[in-house]
Amino acid sequence: MNKYASGVLEKLQTRMPWEKEFLATVEEVFGSISTVLDRDSHYESYSLLENLVEPDRIINFRVPWRDDQGKIHVNLGYRVEFNNALGPYKGGLRFHASVNQSILKFLGFEQIFKNALTGLPIGGGKGGSDFNPRGKSETEIMSFCQSFMLELANYIGPSRDVPAGDIGVGSREIGYLFGTYKRITKLYDGALTGKGEGWGGSILRPEATGYGVTYFLEEILKKQDDSVKGKVVAASGFGNVTWGVVKKVNELGGKVVTLSGPDGFIHDKDGITGEKVEYMLKMRLSGNDRVEDYADKFGVPFYKGQKPWGIEGIDVAIPAATQNEVNVEDVKIMEKNGVQFVIEGANLPLELSAINYIQETKMIYAPGKAANAGGVSCSQFEMAQNSSGVHWTEAEVDKQLHHVMSFIHSQCYDTAIEYDQKDNYLLGGNIAGFKRVADAMLDQGMV
Numbered sequence: 001m002n003k004y005a006s007g008v009l010e011k012l013q014t015r016m017p018w019e020k021e022f023l024a025t026v027e028e029v030f031g032s033i034s035t036v037l038d039r040d041s042h043y044e045s046y047s048l049l050e051n052l053v054e055p056d057r058i059i060n061f062r063v064p065w066r067d068d069q070g071k072i073h074v075n076l077g078y079r080v081e082f083n084n085a086l087g088p089y090k091g092g093l094r095f096h097a098s099v100n101q102s103i104l105k106f107l108g109f110e111q112i113f114k115n116a117l118t119g120l121p122i123g124g125g126k127g128g129s130d131f132n133p134r135g136k137s138e139t140e141i142m143s144f145c146q147s148f149m150l151e152l153a154n155y156i157g158p159s160r161d162v163p164a165g166d167i168g169v170g171s172r173e174i175g176y177l178f179g180t181y182k183r184i185t186k187l188y189d190g191a192l193t194g195k196g197e198g199w200g201g202s203i204l205r206p207e208a209t210g211y212g213v214t215y216f217l218e219e220i221l222k223k224q225d226d227s228v229k230g231k232v233v234a235a236s237g238f239g240n241v242t243w244g245v246v247k248k249v250n251e252l253g254g255k256v257v258t259l260s261g262p263d264g265f266i267h268d269k270d271g272i273t274g275e276k277v278e279y280m281l282k283m284r285l286s287g288n289d290r291v292e293d294y295a296d297k298f299g300v301p302f303y304k305g306q307k308p309w310g311i312e313g314i315d316v317a318i319p320a321a322t323q324n325e326v327n328v329e330d331v332k333i334m335e336k337n338g339v340q341f342v343i344e345g346a347n348l349p350l351e352l353s354a355i356n357y358i359q360e361t362k363m364i365y366a367p368g369k370a371a372n373a374g375g376v377s378c379s380q381f382e383m384a385q386n387s388s389g390v391h392w393t394e395a396e397v398d399k400q401l402h403h404v405m406s407f408i409h410s411q412c413y414d415t416a417i418e419y420d421q422k423d424n425y426l427l428g429g430n431i432a433g434f435k436r437v438a439d440a441m442l443d444q445g446m447v
Contacts, residue, residue, distance in 0.1 A: 002034035008049040019102035021323065024352045025109050026053055032430035035419055046446045048438050055082045055108065056089075058101065061151040063129055065144040068137050077148050079127035081161055082108035085440040088159055089125030090115055090376060092166030092194075095144075095173065097132045104128060106323070107166075110347055111376070113433030114369040117408045120380045125161055127152070133168050134289070145176035153181050158190040158387065164379045165194040167239075167322065171201070190386030193379035202382035204397045205375075210244015211398070212374015212405045213318060213345045216366055218252065219409035220341065220425075224364075229253030234314045234339075236260040236307070237321035238291055241345045241372065243280050245318055246272050258308035260321060261291040265308040268300040312337050320345025320372075328354050335361050344368035359426065370412050370429040377404045 001009070009030055013023055030049070037043055059079040066072055078101060081089045091111040094104070104126045112124030129148060133141050155161055165174055174194040181191055188200075195201035204211070218228050231254035235242050238259040246256045255271030259280070268276070276298060283293060295302035309317060309330045317339050319326050323346060331354045334342065342358060343366045344350065350358070350365075358365045381400060385392055392400075408429075416428030 001031055002037040004037055004044045005030040005034055005049060008053065012053060019105060021102045021106035022109065025106045025348060028348075028352055028355060028426075029109070029113065029430050029434065032427045033434045035427075036431055036434065042442075043438060046442060048441065048446070051441065051446060052083070052112075052438065053109070055080050055105065056084065057081050058105075059127075059152075059155055060101075063131065063144065063148045063151070065131075065140070065147045067140050067143075075129050075131040075144070077127075077129045077151060078104050079152060079155055079161070079163070080104045080108040080125055081155070082124045082126070083112045083437065083441075084123035085437050085444060086116055087121035087123050089161040090122035090164070090379065091124060091126040092128075092164045093169045093173075093177075094126070094128035094166040095131050095133055095168030096128070097130055099128045099130045103323070107347055110369050112437055113430060114373045115376055116433040116436040117370055117411055117429060118373050118377050118380070118404050119407055120377060120404070122162075122376065122380050125163075126166075127163055128166065128169070131168075133173065141173065142176045145173055146180045149177045149180035150184070152177075153184045156181070156191050158383065162190065162379070162383060163192055164376070170194070170240075171196050171206075190383050193382040195382070200382070200386055202378055202385060202392065202397060203394045204401070205378050205382065206240045207244035207247060208378035208397075208401060209241045209372050209375030210246070210320070210345065211248045211401060212377065213241065213245055213320070213343055213371050214248035214252065215374070215402050215405035216371040216409055217316060217318075217341065217343050219406055219413075220343075220364060220366060223413065223423075227253070231255075231315045232257060232313055233316045233318060234258045234308045234311050235318040235320050235345065236265070236325060236349075237346070238280055238283055238294075239321075240284075241320040241375075242318075243277070243284070244374075245320060245345060246277055246280065250277070254316075257314075258311060259291050259294060260308050261289045263290050263292055264302055264304040264306050266291050266295045266300050266302050267308070267311055268294075268298065309334050310337070314339050316341045316343060318343050318345045319349035321349065322346055323348045324351050326350045326354050328357050330354065331358050331361070331363075335363060339363060342366070343371050345372055347372065355426065359424070364423050364425070366412075366425045367429055369433065370408050370425060373408055374401055374405055377401060
């Protein structure tokens with residue numbers, strides 16, 4: 001690692017050793033951009049990295065809400081407004097018990113470069129709460145969302161910060177949040193994305209991340225004189241991202257044969273097609289995390305407490321559940337079984353050690369900051385539609401999404417070639433995203 005980058009990282013590690021997720025993503029990015037820093041010393045002369053790793057601001061607040069029995073609960077709310085050099089802060093809200101400041105800083109830092117790679121005018125941010133909607137009633141979720149927005153409304157707006165959904169925050173939660181935002185501000189504007197299609201949302205938003213992942217895979221395969229047709233894919237999760245992957249992979253002639261949840265994974269060797277795809281929607285809406293229900297309904301094997309990465313005959317692995325779900329041993333199993341491509345569908349699902357290992361293998365690895373940018377791209381399409389007062393067709397949204405994912409791939413691929421690292425999408429993506437953000441920061445003045 002470049003001496004300047006190493007020094008900045010060491011200071012972060014000394015100051016906040018408990019923020020492991022955030023430190024891991026900083027280390028991953030700094031490792032890739034060291035070549036840029038070696039070539040160009042003016043980033044160091046302006047203390048660019050010191051500025052880059054510090055959020056513009058972190059907003060913390062309490063969120064009191066009342067359950068159906070009348071008991072008052074208090075959760076923590078956050079919004080990390082990380083960097084707006086390229087446009088308004090943009091990034092999702094996550095409602096999950098695991099949410100803390102380190103996770104949101106990690107997600108916000110990743111979002112800076114992901115959004116930069118899209119070429120769209122959006123900065124990086126993230127937010128959420130340690131509130132978990134699962135197991136809560138509709139009125140309890142509404143009560144929480146209304147209380148959360150009472151504070152968040154002070155900091156968001158279409159030209160400042162535009163949150164979206166993430167884990168635990170779907171169109172239902174966005175609806176409750178937006179309704180409260182309107183009452184507070186007396187405005188009907190694009191301060192949130194992920195809205196219902198009938199009241200300002202964009203068509204294809206739920207599928208967009210999974211579609212984008214598949215389009216990115218398609219572009220990688222084109223460079224190998226290959227295609228998605230005939231490819232066998234193992235995916236984790238069963239939410240929006242995996243659902244979108246399943247639909248688009250099927251459309252392009254491949255098949256997805258696994259889904260996973262906290263209880264384990266299923267292996268459907270015939271592929272998840274037809275009514276099985278529609279059943280994924282029912283699974284998501286059921287409010288539980290069981291994929292065993294799929295196995296029971298369709299008579300396929302279920303592997304309790306296991307991950308899907310040990311299945312033989314897999315060409316492509318797409319971890320699409322959550323961060324740090326794939327470790328070094330998982331990658332070694334993939335390598336042994338002949339997996340050729342590992343495409344991140346979630347945000348940093350590979351542990352840092354797994355990323356370092358996979359870079360030394362023959363497998364082609366695509367980082368989430370590039371491959372899963374379809375979701376935030378579609379969110380920006382929603383912002384554009386809200387601003388202009390129009391509604392795009394499904395064909396138009398899909399066309400624009402495909403264009404953005406092709407553009408992202410080209411940036412990653414071409415930048416890797418420029419730095420003599422063909423097919424190193426991690427290095428290419430990090431450098432391309434970094435240079436766009438860093439140069440904008442310098443143009444706008446560092447103090």
